[in-house]
Amino acid sequence: MKKLIVLVLCLVLALTAFACTKPTEGAAASASYAIIAKSAGNPYMERMAAGFEEVVKAAGAEVIVKYPAEITAEAQITLINELVAQGVSGIAVAANDPDALETALKAAMAKGIKVVSMDSSVNPASRLTHINQAGVQQVAQGLVDAVYDLTGGSGDWAILSATSTATNQNAWIDAMKEILKDSKYSGMNLVEVAYGDDMFQKSVDQTQALIGNYPNLKVICAPTTVGIAAASKVVTDSGLQGKLIITGLGLPSEMAEFMGEGDVACPYMFLWNPIDVGKVAAYTMLEMVNNGLDGKVGGKFTAANGTEYVVTEAGDGGTEIIIGPPFRFDATNIADWKDVY
Numbered sequence: 001m002k003k004l005i006v007l008v009l010c011l012v013l014a015l016t017a018f019a020c021t022k023p024t025e026g027a028a029a030s031a032s033y034a035i036i037a038k039s040a041g042n043p044y045m046e047r048m049a050a051g052f053e054e055v056v057k058a059a060g061a062e063v064i065v066k067y068p069a070e071i072t073a074e075a076q077i078t079l080i081n082e083l084v085a086q087g088v089s090g091i092a093v094a095a096n097d098p099d100a101l102e103t104a105l106k107a108a109m110a111k112g113i114k115v116v117s118m119d120s121s122v123n124p125a126s127r128l129t130h131i132n133q134a135g136v137q138q139v140a141q142g143l144v145d146a147v148y149d150l151t152g153g154s155g156d157w158a159i160l161s162a163t164s165t166a167t168n169q170n171a172w173i174d175a176m177k178e179i180l181k182d183s184k185y186s187g188m189n190l191v192e193v194a195y196g197d198d199m200f201q202k203s204v205d206q207t208q209a210l211i212g213n214y215p216n217l218k219v220i221c222a223p224t225t226v227g228i229a230a231a232s233k234v235v236t237d238s239g240l241q242g243k244l245i246i247t248g249l250g251l252p253s254e255m256a257e258f259m260g261e262g263d264v265a266c267p268y269m270f271l272w273n274p275i276d277v278g279k280v281a282a283y284t285m286l287e288m289v290n291n292g293l294d295g296k297v298g299g300k301f302t303a304a305n306g307t308e309y310v311v312t313e314a315g316d317g318g319t320e321i322i323i324g325p326p327f328r329f330d331a332t333n334i335a336d337w338k339d340v341y
Contacts, residue, residue, distance in 0.1 A: 032062035033285055034083045035278065036076055036093040038120065038166075039198055040067035043251055044225040044274045045094065047341055048119065051278030052092065058304065059286055064088065071163060071197060073100035080104040083113075090114040090285035092131070092278075095122045098167040102126045114288040116295070118281040119274075120168040124318025128288060128295030129311055131281045132320045133272040139249075140175030142270055142326050143221055146247045147188060150219050150267065154187030157219040158210050160227040160248075162198040171315070172223050191217070196227045203230035211244065222248035225271070232258035232265040241265050252329055256338035261331050268330035272323060275341060280309060280323055295319055 035052045037045035049065045056063035064083065068075030073096045081104055083091055091108055095101055095117055105115050105126040118131035147157050159176075161169045173193060180188060191214050196203030203226055210217060211234070222228035228250040235244050235258075242263030250269045258265040283303035287293040293301055297319055299311040314320035329337060 031089045033090045034064040034088045036066045036079050038094045039071045048274040048278040051275035052282045055279045055282035073097035077104045084108045089289050092116050092118050092281040094119040097165045098123050114285050120166050130320040132322045133277050134326045136171045136175050138325045139172050144176050144179045147219050147221050150245045155218040156189050156191050156214050156216045158191050159193045160220050160222040161195050162224040164195050198226045200230050203227045207231040207234040219245045225251045229254045235265040252337035256334050259334045270326040
């Protein structure tokens with residue numbers, strides 16, 4: 001009889017333990033993580049989304065990839081509201097506007113959804129942290145020094161940016177303007193900041209306008225992958241290699257044809273791996289949902305790739321995780337990287 005009682009008690013305890021663990025298992029199985037890109041048809045955004053998707057799937061969770069119908073904050077707000085209604089576990093967004101998404105993202109966080117921005121940040125009130133591909137100052141200094149090198153330290157040059165509200169572009173440009181106040185760069189004349197809205201044809205049109213408006217233009221610096229490719233194509237098609245030089249931030253796979261030895265549209269450029277940006281955004285959200293990372297300064301974790309990431313102060317008063325400095329691509333290495341991304 002005693003043995004029977006013991007067996008019954010063990011069975012009850014086992015069933016109780018099973019019942020207690022089932023909700024946790026169900027919650028893990030139903031976890032879903034969403035990424036909202038800036039725009040559709042943008043190779044950089046597509047590669048960033050691919051990195052995000054890879055990490056989330058490897059963690060056994062559902063991944064949702066969203067591209068806005070238009071390159072606007074309003075289109076992104078629609079997607080955020082849809083994801084909140086679906087009850088996703090986390091949202092990572094590359095913002096088309098730093099402030100316009102605040103109400104929607106605050107509503108998401110109020111429901112317990114973990115929110116991070118990446119590539120192009122939202123304001124600190126709208127996120128737990130930001131995933132930054134490289135420090136603003138690092139990018140700005142690298143671009144200014146490239147223009148200094150390519151102009152010989154003097155002459156007209158222009159910037160071809162993405163949208164006028166892109167937070168990363170504006171942060172880099174503002175930092176570049178501060179750097180230009182140094183007497184070392186006094187001979188460099190920034191004639192215009194043009195906006196191609198990260199659309200290839202508009203970037204082509206803006207490049208042609210810059211060429212027409214500034215006959216002594218030496219360099220166009222495009223800190224956007226769409227813009228640098230469009231500007232390089234215009235220079236190449238117009239036979240202006242060696243006369244007008246393009247630099248900035250570009251994808252090796254798109255820029256290899258415009259780079260190399262001799263007179264080329266783009267002697268060198270910079271970038272980071274957009275796949276890594278997406279991956280780190282996913283790692284961060286997984287850590288927030290599963291292990292309590294709160295996005296405050298000093299927080300750190302070791303991701304599934306073995307790398308330790310640390311939350312640091314960001315220049316906008318919030319926090320960020322910086323992946324690393326920009327990497328230079330030129331004639332010596334472009335062939336090695338063009339098939340990578």
